Amino acid sequence: MSKVLQSRINPSEYENEIYEKWLTSKIFHADEKSSKPPFTIVIPPPNVTGSLHLGHALDCTLQDILSRYHRLNGYEVLWQPGTDHAGIATQNIVEKELIKEGTSKNEIGREKFIERVWKWKEESGNNIINQLKKLGCSCDWDRLRFTMDDGLSDSVKTVFVKLYNEGLIYRSNYMVNWCVRCNTAISDLEVEFAETDDFMYHLRYPINDGSGDYVEVATTRPETFFADTAVAINANDERHQNLKGKSVILPIVNRVIPVIEDDFVDTEFGTGIVKITPAHDPNDFVVGKTHNLEMPQCIDLNGKITVGTADEFDGLDRYDARKKVVEKFRELSLLGEIVPLKHNVGKCYRCSTTIEPMISLQWFVDVKDMAKEAVKSVKNGDMRIVPSTWDNTFYDWMNNIRDWCISRQIWWGHRIPAYYCDDCNEIMVSVDTVTKCSKCGSSNIRQETDVLDTWFSSALWPFSTLGFPEETETLKKFYPTSVLVTGFDILFFWVVRMMMMGLKVMDKAPFKDIYLHALVRDEHGNKMSKSKGNVIDPLVTIEEYGADALRFTLTILAAQGRDIKLSVNRIEGYRNFINKIWNASRFVLMNCDDVALENKAELDLSKLVYEDKWILMQLETACKKVAKAMTNYSFNEAANELYQFFWLNFCDFYLEIIKPRLHSGDEDEKRIAINTAKYVIEKSMIALHPFIPFITEHLYGKFTDAETICFEEYPSNLDFKFDDESFMVQSAIDIINSIRNIRGEHNIAPSKGIEVFFEATDPKLNIMIETLSKMIKNIAKVDDIITDRKPDTEAVTVIGTGYKVMVVLDDLINIEDEIARLEKELKTLEKDHNIYGGKLKNENYLAKAKADIIEKDKEKFEEICSKMKTIKDTLVGLKSK
RNA sequence: GGACGCUUAGCUCAGCUGGGAGAGCAACGGCCUUACAAGCCGUGGGUCGCAGGUUCAAUCCCUGCAGCGUUCACCA
Numbered sequence: 001m002s003k004v005l006q007s008r009i010n011p012s013e014y015e016n017e018i019y020e021k022w023l024t025s026k027i028f029h030a031d032e033k034s035s036k037p038p039f040t041i042v043i044p045p046p047n048v049t050g051s052l053h054l055g056h057a058l059d060c061t062l063q064d065i066l067s068r069y070h071r072l073n074g075y076e077v078l079w080q081p082g083t084d085h086a087g088i089a090t091q092n093i094v095e096k097e098l099i100k101e102g103t104s105k106n107e108i109g110r111e112k113f114i115e116r117v118w119k120w121k122e123e124s125g126n127n128i129i130n131q132l133k134k135l136g137c138s139c140d141w142d143r144l145r146f147t148m149d150d151g152l153s154d155s156v157k158t159v160f161v162k163l164y165n166e167g168l169i170y171r172s173n174y175m176v177n178w179c180v181r182c183n184t185a186i187s188d189l190e191v192e193f194a195e196t197d198d199f200m201y202h203l204r205y206p207i208n209d210g211s212g213d214y215v216e217v218a219t220t221r222p223e224t225f226f227a228d229t230a231v232a233i234n235a236n237d238e239r240h241q242n243l244k245g246k247s248v249i250l251p252i253v254n255r256v257i258p259v260i261e262d263d264f265v266d267t268e269f270g271t272g273i274v275k276i277t278p279a280h281d282p283n284d285f286v287v288g289k290t291h292n293l294e295m296p297q298c299i300d301l302n303g304k305i306t307v308g309t310a311d312e313f314d315g316l317d318r319y320d321a322r323k324k325v326v327e328k329f330r331e332l333s334l335l336g337e338i339v340p341l342k343h344n345v346g347k348c349y350r351c352s353t354t355i356e357p358m359i360s361l362q363w364f365v366d367v368k369d370m371a372k373e374a375v376k377s378v379k380n381g382d383m384r385i386v387p388s389t390w391d392n393t394f395y396d397w398m399n400n401i402r403d404w405c406i407s408r409q410i411w412w413g414h415r416i417p418a419y420y421c422d423d424c425n426e427i428m429v430s431v432d433t434v435t436k437c438s439k440c441g442s443s444n445i446r447q448e449t450d451v452l453d454t455w456f457s458s459a460l461w462p463f464s465t466l467g468f469p470e471e472t473e474t475l476k477k478f479y480p481t482s483v484l485v486t487g488f489d490i491l492f493f494w495v496v497r498m499m500m501m502g503l504k505v506m507d508k509a510p511f512k513d514i515y516l517h518a519l520v521r522d523e524h525g526n527k528m529s530k531s532k533g534n535v536i537d538p539l540v541t542i543e544e545y546g547a548d549a550l551r552f553t554l555t556i557l558a559a560q561g562r563d564i565k566l567s568v569n570r571i572e573g574y575r576n577f578i579n580k581i582w583n584a585s586r587f588v589l590m591n592c593d594d595v596a597l598e599n600k601a602e603l604d605l606s607k608l609v610y611e612d613k614w615i616l617m618q619l620e621t622a623c624k625k626v627a628k629a630m631t632n633y634s635f636n637e638a639a640n641e642l643y644q645f646f647w648l649n650f651c652d653f654y655l656e657i658i659k660p661r662l663h664s665g666d667e668d669e670k671r672i673a674i675n676t677a678k679y680v681i682e683k684s685m686i687a688l689h690p691f692i693p694f695i696t697e698h699l700y701g702k703f704t705d706a707e708t709i710c711f712e713e714y715p716s717n718l719d720f721k722f723d724d725e726s727f728m729v730q731s732a733i734d735i736i737n738s739i740r741n742i743r744g745e746h747n748i749a750p751s752k753g754i755e756v757f758f759e760a761t762d763p764k765l766n767i768m769i770e771t772l773s774k775m776i777k778n779i780a781k782v783d784d785i786i787t788d789r790k791p792d793t794e795a796v797t798v799i800g801t802g803y804k805v806m807v808v809l810d811d812l813i814n815i816e817d818e819i820a821r822l823e824k825e826l827k828t829l830e831k832d833h834n835i836y837g838g839k840l841k842n843e844n845y846l847a848k849a850k851a852d853i854i855e856k857d858k859e860k861f862e863e864i865c866s867k868m869k870t871i872k873d874t875l876v877g878l879k880s881k
Numbered sequence: 882g883g884a885c886g887c888u889u890a891g892c893u894c895a896g897c898u899g900g901g902a903g904a905g906c907a908a909c910g911g912c913c914u915u916a917c918a919a920g921c922c923g924u925g926g927g928u929c930g931c932a933g934g935u936u937c938a939a940u941c942c943c944u945g946c947a948g949c950g951u952u953c954a955c956c957a
Contacts (some may be wrong), residue, residue, distance in 0.1 A: 007916070007917060009917095009919080193954090218957060220957075232957090264957095265957085266956060266957085269957070273957090274957045283955095283956075283957075343955090344954095344955065389885065392884065393884070393953080396883090396884065396953080397953075400953090488951095488952090492953095519951095523893075525893095557893085557894085560897095561887090562894080563951090565893060565894085569907095573905070573906065573919090574905095575919070576917095579917070580916095580917070582916090583919095586917075587916030588916085589916090590916070632897070640895075640904075640905090643904095644904080651917085737923095740922060743911090743922075743923075744910080744911070744923030744924070745923070745924080747910080749911085750921085750922070751912085751914070781914085839900095839937080842938090844937035845938070847937075848937050848938090849900075849938075850900085853900050857900080
């Protein structure tokens with residue numbers, strides 16, 4: 001590789017090449033036999049159907065930062081990758097393909113269909129993996145797992161059997177959310193509520209006492225009336241005392257149903273009379289149970305009406321039936337008002353079809369006790385949620401958790417390891433295939449056709465991927481994992497279920513920390529969506545700006561507890577930072593001789609000059625702040641610290657300041673300067689590497705003969721003791737800024753040299769100016785700094801802390817303007833003077849404030865006084881002219 | 882309805898246990914200074930949502946209010 005760099009960065013020239021290098025040299029491989037302390041992250045497995053979006057990009061960038069950071073800090077890092085089979089989502093995709101081909105899953109049958117899904121998975125399931133590589137993810141790809149591979153299937157079966165044997169998994173007829181399109185039950189979490197414009201229909205049921213009176217019930221779902229088995233009133237409702245003990249007649253089907261009394265009926269709402277349909281409404285189901293009502297169904301699994309007694313409705317779609325029922329009631333003069341109503345309707349989260357509450361025989365996990373254990377673990381600190389604002393939400397949800405419906409009536413997924421004997425009805429649950437009934441010996445056995453909820457297998461992910469149920473070395477070394485990084489949107493779907501399963505199955509919480517990050521939105525805070533056309537495609541972005549730029553942008557914007565508002569503009573801005581690093585390196589490389597480039601920079605502390613010591617102190621401070629930020633997962637702070645350090649301190653100041661030394665002709669002087677610069681770059685590359693891995697690896701290879709940057713030591717333990725020198729340089733920077741300010745304000749051409757008069761009011765600065773005058777002169781383009789006399793004509797003056805600088809201009813300065821400017825400055829100072837002066841006279845303050853605060857304020861006050869005096873003196877001088 | 886969060890410069894936001902109001906972008910003025918115009922130098926701009934309270938001291942802690950947002954539960 002050539003050491004010469006172009007002046008503009010082109011990430012595509014090196015990113016792929018670098019990644020290939022990492023792969024071939026097995027940099028990311030985690031060794032279970034290593035003696036280093038383990039650091040483990042399991043990736044939230046993306047769906048095999050997925051394509052990389054910004055959510056993944058953020059999620060994986062943060063995980064990669066943590067992985068690389070810990071590698072640099074001496075940990076044996078395992079970032080465990082994998083993908084999720086995503087039951088319903090994947091099945092839907094393949095089903096659509098079949099329909100396009102003019103066939104269907106039912107036509108080809110279960111076995112062929114599953115074969116087909118596997119084929120699809122082999123062909124396109126690795127898309128997302130390849131996309132993660134583009135981002136630079138340092139996963140141990142040799143350990144890539146899939147939720148349906150053999151090992152993980154064993155895990156699933158083992159855990160299922162364990163929980164079944166402990167009585168925590170049971171089978172029951174219960175009200176579930178049924179998707180009539182996907183033809184499966186889904187869990188409560190998988191139902192999304194959407195506000196919908198609808199109508200409230202008032203229906204009249206004749207009272208069964210020959211009086212000709214009727215009761216009026218209100219419903220949004222008239223089509224369910226076929227399955228009504230009661231109408232309910234509140235026993236305390238004055239209006240309906242006459243209905244107690246009576247019954248009513250369901251019109252059309254002419255079935256008699258009782259009037260029952262139940263507290264759940266709200267006397268304030270509607271007519272105070274509720275139709276009860278236990279089979280198609282969760283609340284009514286509860287009422288039905290308490291009153292022992294029959295629970296006939298009138299809607300089948302496909303959403304079609306089935307009532308044996310009203311043929312004209314049979315087979316109608318539920319919405320068509322609704323219209324027809326309303327019409328029929330109208331014909332019978334039993335229709336009351338129809339009132340428009342906005343309410344929330346549950347939809348399937350995979351296909352948005354309206355959910356039908358349905359009673360069916362399903363498998364459930366009793367999670368109450370497991371939830372308690374998880375809560376305990378968070379409360380006692382075994383697990384920590386970051387940011388902790390999620391704690392309450394977590395507790396609240398866990399305390400109200402309901403049993404988890406885990407069976408799905410689809411084909412793609414882990415088939416439930418339960419077997420039924422057709423002869424004696426015995427149910428057997430087993431890891432191994434059952435061929436013979438354990439009770440009656442019959443071989444008339446069939447396996448449960450339902451599969452498990454996708455989230456059941458992902459709940460086991462932190463240990464199933466590491467080898468469970470085998471007690472592998474990997475499992476021993478890397479479980480429990482260190483931190484889980486994911487979006488808060490799957491806290492309940494996934495995170496809490498991993499917590500419960502980890503504690504239950506492994507007896508240990510699956511991770512120590514849970515870092516929940518926010519969502520990525522567009523620059524105005526809107527959700528990105530194809531229909532809005534505001535989607536930023538990470539792959540396109542990587543192509544144009546490089547993975548490093550995308551990563552750095554996401555990281556620096558990832559403040560805790562707030563959504564990320566991303567724009568291409570921002571990415572471009574941070575691409576410029578990458579370019580800055582590139583050019584700074586280019587500059588240093590140009591000035592290094594070949595010998596220097598063969599080795600890592602070693603500092604000879606005795607030979608360093610002031611600015612060298614200053615930049616080293618700046619480096620040290622920055623790295624320490626990064627280390628601190630990283631322990632709190634404050635990624636944005638860490639990135640910002642490095643950004644400021646590298647660009648402002650190192651590039652804008654240090655590299656500018658050493659230029660004269662590089663061109664002085666003195667080889668020794670040059671070597672020390674460039675060696676320090678090289679040292680700082682090397683350390684900066686390591687410090688930046690977790691955030692922007694590609695360019696740092698690339699450049700590190702140019703500066704040193706190291707094979708890779710990935711295992712260098714993170715520079716968080718630097719300990720230079722150059723406080724005095726650093727202070728001196730800091731003062732010089734102040735003075736330089738003052739001079740630059742005069743130049744800028746008065747439009748003095750940068751190329752034009754000037755004379756500066758310097759007057760110290762703080763004697764310490766006299767030493768400084770003597771020592772550092774060369775540096776100041778160079779960088780501020782000053783011909784001479786005059787300290788032994790005052791200017792003899794009017795000069796522009798800037799008052800700093802402990803000094804003032806004056807510049808005589810070629811053209812006469814406008815004395816009026818200058819006076820006005822100084823008076824304005826004096827006014828601001830007077831304000832501060834009053835604030836601090838008042839404080840220091842306040843006895844309460846002096847008595848109660850901490851000593852160091854008072855000390856600081858005193859210094860500040862003196863500084864203000866001194867500045868004011870200098871300004872006043874200057875004003876007197878100006879006004880006398 | 883419950884819970885949580887947000888409100889700081891024109892925009893997007895930092896500001897972690899109370900004691901100096903900051904960054905990036907945008908704006909404006911000036912620079913082709915041989916690493917970088919994807920750059921350099923400089924400048925302006927904020928009663929830190931409103932009203933109280935605690936404190937010697939509040940952007941920060943407490944209470945109330947307003948606006949916005951997220952989430953959970955959903956009444957026929």
